[in-house]
Every structure is written in C-alpha cells, then in structure tokens.
Amino acid sequence: MKHLLSIDDLTVDDIETLFGTAAEMHDVQRRSVKKLPALRGRTVINLFFEDSTRTRSSFEIAGKWLSADTINISAKGSSASKGESLRDTVLTVTAMGVDALVVRHAASGAAEQISNWVDVAVINAGDGMHEHPTQALLDAYTLQRQLGDLAGRHVVIVGDLTHSRVFRSNVKLLRKLGAEVTVVAPPTLMPSGIDAWSKEAGFAASWDLDEVLPSADAVMMLRVQRERMQGGFFPTPREYTVGYGLTRGRLSLLKPDTPICHPGPMNRGLEIAPEAADAASSKVLDQVSSGVAVRMSVLYHLLAGEEVA
Amino acid sequence: MPPSPEDDRGRAVLDAQDIARALTRISHEILERNRGADDLLLLGLPTRGVPLARRIAERIGEVEGRVPEVGSLDVTLYRDDLRKHPARGPQRTEIPGSGVDGKTVVLVDDVLYSGRTIRAALDALADYGRPGVVRLAVLVDRGHRELPIRADHVGKNLPSARTERVMVRLVESDGYDEVRIADAAGAEGQA
Amino acid sequence: MSAPIVVRAATLPTGERADLLLREGVIAEIGTVAAGAGAEEVDADGLVVLPGLVDLHTHLREPGREDAETVRTGSRAAAAGGFTAVLAMANTTPVTDTAEAAERVFDLGRAAGLVDVQPVGAVTRGLAGEELAELGLMARSRAGVRVFSDDGRCVADARVMRRALEYVKPFGGVVSQHAQEPTLAGAQACCHEGELSGRLGLPGWPGVAEEVIVARDVMLARHTGSRVHVAHVSTAGSVEVIRWARGQGIQVTAEVTPHHLLLTTDLLAGYDPVFKVNPPLRPEEDTLALREALRDGTIDAVATDHAPHARHDKEHAFVDAAFGMLGLETALAVVRTAVPELSWEEVARVMSANPARIAGLPGHGRPVAVGEPANLTLVDPEAEVTVDRDASHSLSRNNPWHGRTLRAAVVGTFLRGARTHG
Numbered sequence: 001m002k003h004l005l006s007i008d009d010l011t012v013d014d015i016e017t018l019f020g021t022a023a024e025m026h027d028v029q030r031r032s033v034k035k036l037p038a039l040r041g042r043t044v045i046n047l048f049f050e051d052s053t054r055t056r057s058s059f060e061i062a063g064k065w066l067s068a069d070t071i072n073i074s075a076k077g078s079s080a081s082k083g084e085s086l087r088d089t090v091l092t093v094t095a096m097g098v099d100a101l102v103v104r105h106a107a108s109g110a111a112e113q114i115s116n117w118v119d120v121a122v123i124n125a126g127d128g129m130h131e132h133p134t135q136a137l138l139d140a141y142t143l144q145r146q147l148g149d150l151a152g153r154h155v156v157i158v159g160d161l162t163h164s165r166v167f168r169s170n171v172k173l174l175r176k177l178g179a180e181v182t183v184v185a186p187p188t189l190m191p192s193g194i195d196a197w198s199k200e201a202g203f204a205a206s207w208d209l210d211e212v213l214p215s216a217d218a219v220m221m222l223r224v225q226r227e228r229m230q231g232g233f234f235p236t237p238r239e240y241t242v243g244y245g246l247t248r249g250r251l252s253l254l255k256p257d258t259p260i261c262h263p264g265p266m267n268r269g270l271e272i273a274p275e276a277a278d279a280a281s282s283k284v285l286d287q288v289s290s291g292v293a294v295r296m297s298v299l300y301h302l303l304a305g306e307e308v309a
Numbered sequence: 310m311p312p313s314p315e316d317d318r319g320r321a322v323l324d325a326q327d328i329a330r331a332l333t334r335i336s337h338e339i340l341e342r343n344r345g346a347d348d349l350l351l352l353g354l355p356t357r358g359v360p361l362a363r364r365i366a367e368r369i370g371e372v373e374g375r376v377p378e379v380g381s382l383d384v385t386l387y388r389d390d391l392r393k394h395p396a397r398g399p400q401r402t403e404i405p406g407s408g409v410d411g412k413t414v415v416l417v418d419d420v421l422y423s424g425r426t427i428r429a430a431l432d433a434l435a436d437y438g439r440p441g442v443v444r445l446a447v448l449v450d451r452g453h454r455e456l457p458i459r460a461d462h463v464g465k466n467l468p469s470a471r472t473e474r475v476m477v478r479l480v481e482s483d484g485y486d487e488v489r490i491a492d493a494a495g496a497e498g499q500a
Numbered sequence: 501m502s503a504p505i506v507v508r509a510a511t512l513p514t515g516e517r518a519d520l521l522l523r524e525g526v527i528a529e530i531g532t533v534a535a536g537a538g539a540e541e542v543d544a545d546g547l548v549v550l551p552g553l554v555d556l557h558t559h560l561r562e563p564g565r566e567d568a569e570t571v572r573t574g575s576r577a578a579a580a581g582g583f584t585a586v587l588a589m590a591n592t593t594p595v596t597d598t599a600e601a602a603e604r605v606f607d608l609g610r611a612a613g614l615v616d617v618q619p620v621g622a623v624t625r626g627l628a629g630e631e632l633a634e635l636g637l638m639a640r641s642r643a644g645v646r647v648f649s650d651d652g653r654c655v656a657d658a659r660v661m662r663r664a665l666e667y668v669k670p671f672g673g674v675v676s677q678h679a680q681e682p683t684l685a686g687a688q689a690c691c692h693e694g695e696l697s698g699r700l701g702l703p704g705w706p707g708v709a710e711e712v713i714v715a716r717d718v719m720l721a722r723h724t725g726s727r728v729h730v731a732h733v734s735t736a737g738s739v740e741v742i743r744w745a746r747g748q749g750i751q752v753t754a755e756v757t758p759h760h761l762l763l764t765t766d767l768l769a770g771y772d773p774v775f776k777v778n779p780p781l782r783p784e785e786d787t788l789a790l791r792e793a794l795r796d797g798t799i800d801a802v803a804t805d806h807a808p809h810a811r812h813d814k815e816h817a818f819v820d821a822a823f824g825m826l827g828l829e830t831a832l833a834v835v836r837t838a839v840p841e842l843s844w845e846e847v848a849r850v851m852s853a854n855p856a857r858i859a860g861l862p863g864h865g866r867p868v869a870v871g872e873p874a875n876l877t878l879v880d881p882e883a884e885v886t887v888d889r890d891a892s893h894s895l896s897r898n899n900p901w902h903g904r905t906l907r908a909a910v911v912g913t914f915l916r917g918a919r920t921h922g
Contacts, residue, residue, distance in 0.1 A: 021398040024383070033436040038386040066386075087815035107817030108701040109771025117815075128819070129701030168701060192704050193695025300386070305396030 003115045003122040004298055006131045007172035015176065018297045019141050025300075026293040028065065036296075039068035042099045042303050046072045046125070047090070049105040054264060054288070055125050055135075059102045062295035068099075068303070086110065087117050094118045100303055103127070108165075121302045129163050135263055136169035138294040140177060142286050143218050146259050151178030156212050158184045158244055159222025159271055160233075162191050166263045167222060171203055180204075182212045186243060188233045209244055213253040220261040221246050221272045237270050248275040259283045319474070319491025322467060328448065328486045331464030332361065335446050336368035338462045343413050346370075348441070349377040350409060354384060354418040354430055355400035360481035361448060362417035378405045382416070382437075387429035402433075409438040415462075419477040421447040424458035449488055451475050502918040503540055506533050510544035510878065512868055513551075513844040520549065522874040525916035530870055544878055547911060550848050552584025552875030553832065554855040554864045556676070556755050557651070557731060557803035559824065560586075560617070562608060564593025569808040569895050571605065574828070575614035576893035577806070579920040581828040582877035582910035583615050585856065585864045586806075590622040591652040597622035597633035599641035606643035614920045618861060621645040623664045623675055627653050632664060639671040646860040649676035651731055652778070652823075654713060656682050661717060665726035672860060674753075676729040677717050679738070680779065685709035690819055692765040692780045700768065703819060705780045707735035714738045718745035718752050727751035729858055732805050734760045734779040736789030743798045753858050755803035756790045758827055758834035763787075763900060773814045773821035774900050777807070791839050795846075800854040804831045808896030826899045829892055832877075833885060833906035840907065844881075863916075878912035878922065885909045 001014060010018075028034055044063040046056050056072060063070035075089060094101065100121040103111045108128030115122040126132040140150065147153055155174050161167045161183055174181050181203035183194075190205060191197070198205045206212050213219070224240065234240045241247065246260065251273075254260075260272075260282045268274050277284060323331070343349055346369055353362030359381045370376035385391075385399040416430050427445060434440065446462035451469040467490065469475060474493035480486055507520040512530075519533035535541070555578065561569035571588070578586045588605050590596035596605060602619040609617020621638040625631045627650045638645035648668060655661045655677060664675050685705040691697040693704025714730055718741060721728040733739060733754045745752045759777060764784050767775045775781060793799040807824025814821050827834075835847060842850070848868075856865025866872040885906055889899035912922030 017398050024399045024402065027402065031437060035436065036386040037432065038391060085812040085815040086817055086820070088812065105817055107819045110817040112771050113773075113817060127701075128817075131701075162698075163701075165701060168699070191698030191701075192693045192706075193698040196695045197698055301396045301398070303396075304386075304391045305394055 001302060004133055004302065005112045005115055005122065005124045007133050007136055007169050007176065010176070012176055015137070015173070018137060018294065018301060019144065021297040021300060022141055022290070022293040025296040026290070029289060029292060034065050035067060036065060037067045038300055038304050039063070039066040042068040043097065044068045044070045044100045044102060044299065044303070045093055045098045046070060046102045047075060047093055047104070048072065048125070049075045049103075049110070050126070051076060052104055052126065055104060058288070058291045059125060059295050062292050062299055065292070066296055066299055068299065086113070090114050090117055094120055100299065123298060123302065126165055128165065129168070130165050131169045132165040133169050134291070134295055134298055135166050136173040137298070138287055138291040139170055139220060139261055139263070140173050141294050142261065142283050142290045143259060145286075145290070146283070147217060150174065152180065153217040154180045154182065154215050155218045155220065156182050156184060156216040157220045157222065158209060158246070160189045160224050160228055161185045161194075161222070162189050163225060163228060164222050170220065171201065175201055175203060182206055184209045184212060184244065186234055209250070210253060213250060214255070216254060216258055218259045218261065219246065219254065223263065223265065224267055224271050241270055245271050245273065246276040247273045251276055251279065257281050261287055263287070319489045321487055321489050323449075323465060323488035325486035328464070328488065331448060332364050333368055335462040335464060336365050336372065339365065339415055339444070339446065340369060340372060342444070342461070346373045346375055346377045348412045350405065350412045350414045351377060351379045352382040352404075352414055352416055352434075353379070354416060354426060355381055357477055357479055357482060358416075358418040360479050361419060365417060365446065378407070380404050382430055382433055384426055384429035384433050387433045389425060389429065404437055409434060409440045411439070411441045413442045413444065414440040415444045415446050417446045419448050420475050421445070421450045421460050422453055424454045424456035427458050428456050448477060449475060503538055504528070504536065505540045505542055505914070505917065505919070506536070507542045507544045507549060507876070507878070510547055510549040512549060513848045515844075520868075520876075522876070522914060522917040525874055527868065527870055527872050527874050530868070542878070542912065546880070546882070548844050548879045548881050549868055550582070550844065550877045550879060551852040551866055551868055552864060552877050552913065552915065553582045553851045554859065554861060555583050555586040555804050555806070555828065555831070556647070556801055556855045556859055557757070558586040558588055558806045558828065559591070559808065560588045560605070561592065561808060563604070565810070567895070568810045568813070571608035571617055572612040573893060573895045574806070574808070575609065575612040575617060577828040579614045579913045579915070580893050580910065581830065582832050582879065582913050582921070583828060584875040584877070584913065584915045584920070585616040585618060585861055586828070587618050587620050587647055587859055589651045590620050590649060591627055595622050595626050596620065597625050597627075599634060599637040599643070602638045602643040602645050603641050615915060616861070616864065618859060619643050619645055620651070620676065621648045623648045623650045623655050624660060629653060629655055629657055629660060632660070632667060635664070635667055635673065636671065639673060646671070646673050647676055647729070647858075648673055649678065649731065651676065651678045654678050654680040654682060656713075658716060658720065662720050662724060665720055665724040665728060669724075669726050674727050674729050674858065676731045677713065678731050679710045679713035679717070681709045681712050684712070688819055690776055690780060690823070691768050692782050694765065694783060696765055696768060700771070702768065707737050707782065707786070710735055710779055711737040711741060714741045718742070718750050721745075721752055722748065722750045727753070730754040732757050732760065732779060732803070733790065733793075733799060734782050735786050739789050739793040739798055743793070746798065753800045754798070755801040755855070756794055756799045757805045758802060758831045758838070759825060759900060761787055761790055761794070761838040762834055771818045773816065773818055774825065774898050776818060776821055776823055777805070777825050778823040794839060794850060795842065800850065801858060802831065802835055802850050803855065804828050807898075808894050809898045811897060814898050824898065826892065826894055826896060829894070830887060830899075830901045830906060832879065832910055833908050834901070836881075836908035837906045874914055874917035876914045877910055880909045880911050883907070883909035
C-alpha cells in the first residue's frame with residue numbers, strides 16, 4: 001500500500017491490519033504520554049484545498065502522536081483561479097521534502113490525480129463527492145467495536161447520497177466487510193445510475209426510511225449540506241426532516257442500542273434530532289476519537305516501513 | 310503447529326527441561342533481588358517474551374502464594390530499524406490498570422542480542438510512567454551487544470557467531486519447548 | 501503557382517485506379533498521364549485519393565491563446581490530417597463577433613497558406629447569449645462568414661435562438677448549435693450522467709440536456725423556415741430527434757466528432773483530464789447509434805472539435821480542467837477505425853462534400869474530377885499507426901489517442917495543387 005486514495009485500494013486483510021493497529025493506537029490515546037516515536041523525522045503535510053477543521057485536526061493529532069512533523073497548508077480557492085495548475089501547486093509543496101500528503105479537495109478524483117504526479121504517499125482526506133476513505137474506516141472501526149464482526153449486519157445509510165463521499169467510501173468498505181447495506185434518500189438525492197450500481201455492488205437503495213429502520217443494526221446519518229437546500233433537491237428543510245430525518249419518533253423504530261453514526265458536523269433538527277444525536281447509542285463522539293486512532297494506523301502503515309517493491 | 314523444516318537444522322542447546330529449570334532459577338533470583346513479590350510487574354516483550362513472563366509469574370506465585378502482575382509491552386513503534394522493514398502492525402501492549410509508576414518492572418524477553426529491542430522497550434516504558442526499578446530477564450543471552458545494556462537474570466549464556474541463528478520455540482506459540490542454534494549465513498538474524 | 505504534379509496510380513474513391521495531373525490549382529487530367537517535363541511525380545500506388553477534407557469545427561485559439569495553438573500550427577496539424585479547409589470557431593479572445601475579427605482570422609489563415617481557414621462568427625456578442633453579434637457585417641466581410649456558433653456555450657435563450665435563425669436567412673447563414681441546456685448541465689457538468697458519474701462523484705452531464713435543445717431547435721427551424729446545424733451530436737436520443745426532423749422535412753444538419761464515435765465514458769474512471777470533453781464521452785450504446793446515424797446519413801458530417809489546450813490548463817482537478825481534445829491529425833484514421841464499413845466514397849461524403857456544403861465553401865468538397873480544384877488527400881488505407889502525442893504539429897498535447905493504434909494514415913495533402921503535407 002503506497003497510497004490511500006480509495007477503499008478500492010484495500011484488501012480485507014489490509015483493513016484488518018489497519019483496525020488491529022488502530023486498536024493499539026486507541027490505547028495510546030488513554031496514556032498520559034500520548035506520543036509514539038514511530039514516525040520521528042517524517043514530515044506529513046495536510047494539504048487542504050477545502051476547509052475542514054475536524055478532518056485536518058484529526059490528521060494533525062494523529063501525525064503528532066506518531067512524532068511526525070505535521071504541517072497544515074490551506075490552499076483554499078481553486079488554484080485555477082490563481083493561474084497555477086494543481087500539479088504545480090502540489091509539486092511545489094512536495095519539493096519541500098515531505099513524506100506524505102494528506103489531501104482534501106473539493107473536486108472528485110483530485111487525490112488520485114495528485115498521486116500520479118508525486119512519488120510520496122498520498123492520503124485522500126476527502127475528494128469532492130468521490131471518497132473519504134479514512135472516514136469510512138473510522139465508521140466501520142467504531143461499529144465493529146460495538147457490534148463485533150460486521151458480516152451479515154444491516155447498516156442503513158441515510159441522506160444526501162448524491163453529494164456524499166462518506167456514503168461512497170462507506171458502501172464500498174461495508175460490502176467488503178460483508179455487511180448488508182441499504183442506502184436511503186429521496187430520488188433527487190440518489191446518485192445517478194444507483195440501480196445498476198447497487199445491483200452490481202450488492203446493496204439496496206430505498207426511498208422509504210420507515211420501512212428499513214426496523215431491521216437496521218446500525219444507522220449512519222449523512223449531513224445535508226446547507227448549499228443543497230437551495231438547489232431544489234427537496235422543497236423545504238421541514239419536508240426533508242419529515243421524510244428522511246432521524247427524528248425522535250423514528251428512534252422507536254430502531255432495535256434497542258442500535259448505534260447511530262454521523263460524520264459531523266450535524267444539522268441538529270434537520271437530518272438528526274437532538275434525542276438521536278445525544279442518545280446513549282449515539283456514536284458521534286466515539287467516531288471522533290476512533291478517527292484519530294484510525295488515522296494514526298493509516299499514517300503508520302503508509303510511512304513507517306520501507307516500501308517493498 | 311508442525312515444525313518447519315528449518316527446525317531440524319543446527320543443534321538443540323536447551324530442551325524443555327533445561328528451559329523449565331532456567332525459568333525456575335530466574336524466578337527465584339527475581340524474588341531474591343526484589344525481596345518478595347511486592348510491587349513486582351513482569352512485562353513480556355511480544356511475541357515470546359509474553360509467555361515467558363507468564364511462566365515466571367506462575368512460578369513466583371507458587372513460591373509466594375501470590376501471582377505478581379503480568380503484562381506485555383510491544384516495542385514495534387519504538388524500534389530504531391522501523392524503516393528497514395516493511396511496516397508491521399504493533400502487537401498487544403497490556404499494562405495492568407495500576408500502571409508502572411514506582412513498580413519494580415522486570416522486562417522479559419527470549420533472546421538478548423544487540424540490545425536494541427531493550428533500548429526500545431525502555432523508551433516505551435518511559436511513556437507509560439516512571440517505574441521505581443527496571444530489570445531485565447532473558448532466557449538466552451547470545452552476546453554481540455551494540456548498546457550498553459546487560460541482563461539482570463539470564464537463563465543461559467550462549468556464545469554464538471553473528472552468522473548463527475538462535476531459535477526459541479515455546480509451547481504457547483510453537484507447540485513445544487526448545488532452543489536451537491543453527492548456522493544461517495545471510496539470513497536475517499533472529500533476535 | 502506551383503509546378504504540375506502527377507499523382508501516379510492512385511485509387512479513386514470509386515475504386516478505379518488512375519493517374520491525376522494537378523496543374524494550375526485544378527485537376528487537369530485523370531486517366532493515364534504521360535510523364536511530362538517539369539512535373540513532379542508522386543507514387544500513389546496503393547493509396548486512396550480523396551477530396552480534401554473539410555472540418556466544420558476547429559478551435560485554433562488565435563487570437564488570445566497562442567500558447568495553445570496558432571492559426572499556423574493548427575493549419576499544419578490540419579494539413580497533416582488531410583484537411584484543406586477548416587472552420588475556426590469563434591470562442592477566441594477577443595471573440596470573433598465582428599467583421600474585423602473575422603477578417604483577421606481569415607487573413608491569418610491565408611498567410612499560413614496550408615488550409616483555407618474559414619472563420620465561424622459568434623451568434624451573440626461576446627458569446628454571452630443575449631444580443632446578436634453583427635451577423636450581417638460578418639457575412640458581408642472579406643471573410644464571407646456563413647456559419648455562426650457560440651460553440652462552447654449553448655444559445656440557451658429560445659428567443660435569441662429564434663432571432664438568429666431568422667436573421668441569417670437572407671445571406672444563407674446557418675447557426676451551429678452547441679446543444680447543452682445549462683439548467684440541466686451547468687458549467688461543472690463534465691461526466692456523462694449515469695452509473696459511472698454516480699460512482700465517481702463527478703457532476704453529471706445528462707444526454708437529455710443535449711436532446712431538449714436539439715428538439716427545441718429543430719422546432720424553431722421549422723417555425724422560422726431556417727436551417728440549423730447541430731454541433732457534436734453525442735447521444736442516441738439526439739439522433740432520434742434529428743432523424744424525425746429530417747422525416748418532417750425540417751432543415752437540420754448534424755455533425756459527430758471522431759471521439760464520440762469511438763471513445764466511451766468509462767475512460768473517465770481514472771480522472772484523466774485528457775478525456776474531459778464537452779459534450780462528454782458517452783456510453784457505448786450512444787457510440788453505436790452515432791455510427792449508425794453516420795452510415796445512414798442522419799448525421800451529415802464528421803467534425804473534429806479539435807480543442808488544443810496548454811498543458812497547465814489540463815493539469816487541474818478533473819472538474820476544474822479545460823474541456824477538449826485534439827482531433828485534426830487523427831480524424832480520418834479514427835473514422836476508418838470506428839466505422840470501417842464506410843466506403844471511401846462515403847468517407848469523402850461525410851468528411852468533405854457534406855461539411856463543405858453545410859459551410860458554403862464552393863471550392864471544397866468537390867468530386868475528384870477533371871476541372872475541379874486540386875484539393876486532395878492521399879491516404880494509405882493499409883497503414884496501422886500508433887499515435888504518439890509528441891509527434892503532433894499542434895502546439896498542444898491533449899491527445900486522447902496517444903498510444904492507440906489506428907487504421908489508415910494520411911500521407912499527402914494538396915491545396916489547389918500545392919502540396920501542404922507529405
């Protein structure tokens with residue numbers, strides 16, 4: 001594994017290795033000295049072309065706890081508008097002598113393109129509407145800690161699927177781990193070609209949240225981006241909540257202790273009611289702490305060893 | 310686990326009885342040095358140091374009527390040769406809930422060789438707290454130290470050539486107890 | 501005037517073999533031509549001679565982006581591709597929306613002297629889609645503009661489109677429409693909307709965004725009694741609409757690009773911007789429908805949409821990178837490879853006669869016959885060529901065919917009897 005661009009890059013063995021290491025890293029978070037020397041002398045650049053405080057901080061902490069030098073570069077605003085090509089921006093940053101680039105970009109495929117231009121490790125921290133592999137890894141890791149083996153477990157993913165990289169990475173990862181997946185959204189927020197895709201990849205797609213919730217072993221709520229609310233994808237936030245929000249009423253449809261995930265930031269009252277966000281079964285904060293452990297694991301496995309050809 | 314072909318190479322230097330005797334002696338030495346089992350914490354270094362630590366703890370328990378605390382301390386993330394190998398996942402580190410502060414920590418490993426693993430273990434240990442005393446117990450000391458480190462308790466001193474390979478087999482991981490030494494020129498040295 | 505040339509033992513589009521004598525810009529003789537004093541001999545044994553190819557849709561980037569292409573380098577590429585005339589699209593900087601701008605492009609083309617560069621005029625001022633550009637003045641200019649297009653952008657406003665169609669009737673103009681309903685396929689749309697765009701998370705460009713404009717425009721053409729040309733048709737649905745309109749007697753013509761005949765949307769899976777083009781590459785079903793439409797005459801012409809881009813304009817994230825791909829040098833070989841069942845007469849029709857007719861270029865697209873202008877292309881029909889982007893005459897390298905092996909190769913081009921390639 002040279003890069004982590006997509007869940008497609010990972011075998012089931014890789015995932016298990018990453019989770020095993022993440023569990024050790026998780027223990028480190030509980031120590032008074034939360035520092036491991038494993039990546040001493042390595043330099044990791046968080047190259048963020050799009051704002052994301054939580055993902056950036058999570059990677060930054062992960063790198064620092066592994067003793068890597070982590071540097072944040074905010075390259076917000078398309079480089080096109082500044083007259084510099086993405087390739088030039090990336091080569092410039094890489095020429096400083098870095099070992100890994102953690103890349104966040106508003107455009108799908110950006111991390112993969114960048115990986116073709118540089119010879120350092122590239123970690124996709126979210127590319128447009130495409131993938132967010134470390135988010136999926138931390139989600140599955142979080143669920144596995146509660147549910148054990150995810151094979152045969154039914155995970156329901158709800159929300160703005162069209163624009164969601166979290167959904168795309170999660171559906172790939174959960175299927176790899178043998179989970180049953182149902183994705184739920186109004187027709188206007190279903191990705192195009194979902195019928196063919198879901199059939200090929202072996203997951204289900206539904207417009208009816210109430211129908212699928214009773215059989216869920218876990219629920220992942222996706223954030224509704226504010227800018228989508230004006231896009232005519234649904235008439236009003238109120239109508240969205242009634243159709244697709246995890247409301248207080250819907251909590252009663254769930255089996256007891258069904259874990260509830262949300263990648264954050266949450267729109268309380270829109271896609272998730274406060275009663276759901278703050279429920280004992282809510283995994284929202286676990287996801288955040290798991291996120292650091294999983295990202296430590298990813299950084300460690302990409303950077304600690306010599307790459308074997 | 311069936312023995313692999315290379316298990317037949319070289320010669321056996323310790324058999325199961327030798328190993329048992331060595332561990333019993335080490336257990337007594339530890340008790341003597343520590344004047345009992347109070348505040349004693351045995352930390353095995355994965356992989357084979359962990360069962361050795363457990364066996365020593367049991368023997369101490371037999372003598373003292375109270376089994377001392379046992380844990381494991383993985384040093385993968387503290388190694389100074391991480392870059393020379395493909396990244397390996399760390400193994401379990403389990404420090405008992407009472408921690409290491411003020412304790413007499415005995416690090417337990419199978420083979421003492423360059424001393425680099427123990428150096429890493431001391432670094433790792435420091436990140437978990439401040440033990441009162443740290444000692445080192447090993448089943449085999451094969452020499453060739455590269456750092457100023459020595460063991461407090463040694464099962465057997467085994468003069469070896471750098472080209473030789475020392476292989477420790479334990480029931481817990483390998484199905485049988487034995488220590489062999491074999492000529493393995495060119496092979497990556499074990500421990 | 502250049503020396504006479506004898507093209508020896510060429511195969512005519514009809515399949516007959518003959519010598520051709522090119523003299524004083526015209527085909528002076530066809531048959532058995534005696535070796536004459538001072539005539540240059542060209543051995544065309546085994547080669548097919550076609551009327552010089554005509555491209556309805558080329559971006560030459562001059563003025564404004566001379567780092568990506570100039571009229572001269574684009575002309576070189578065109579000649580190498582067997583073209584003797586190209587229509588240069590109006591989306592330059594400044595836009596070709598005045599007589600002066602059109603004459604400038606026309607003159608640059610004549611100065612290069614390798615192909616006849618015929619400027620396309622903008623339909624609307626600054627390609628803004630609001631006010632008509634000076635269509636009449638461009639038509640009356642030395643450039644004699646007959647084709648108008650806002651290509652790169654759709655004339656989306658139905659009223660503006662209607663006015664344009666009406667206005668060009670007196671001077672026999674035609675509006676070439678870039679069919680893309682912007683509310684269905686906006687500026688970000690860059691991947692055929694379908695399963696792949698859903699998986700890749702790329703903004704979808706649905707076929708229906710093209711089809712609704714084609715449908716609207718053929719109805720506007722019927723209503724105004726004018727003629728409309730559909731640029732780069734890319735979907736089976738558009739083909740159906742055009743076929744229906746033809747059946748109704750509506751004056752509609754259409755072109756397809758070589759890349760839409762052969763390349764499919766799955767090439768986008770690696771996010772390589774070299775495959776980013778507008779309209780986007782479509783699924784195989786569409787390519788099959790387009791080939792069928794080219795064979796049965798529903799689509800009149802192949803047009804390259806040659807769109808050179810500087811390297812740094814392609815080295816962006818996929819959605820930010822420039823649209824377009826090179827096409828002039830590979831067009832004929834791609835057509836041979838994609839639609840090998842087309843006879844050479846049919847190739848001559850869709851790559852020379854029809855585009856010349858649509859564009860109103862009287863000196864081009866003529867039969868290979870005595871007395872006709874000696875605008876000719878020599879093709880080696882048996883050649884297999886692996887495309888090397890670095891072997892191009894274009895200033896740009898955004899070549900989607902790089903590394904592919906194509907059938908047939910242009911080995912010589914003659915513009916009014918003068919050799920421009922080979």
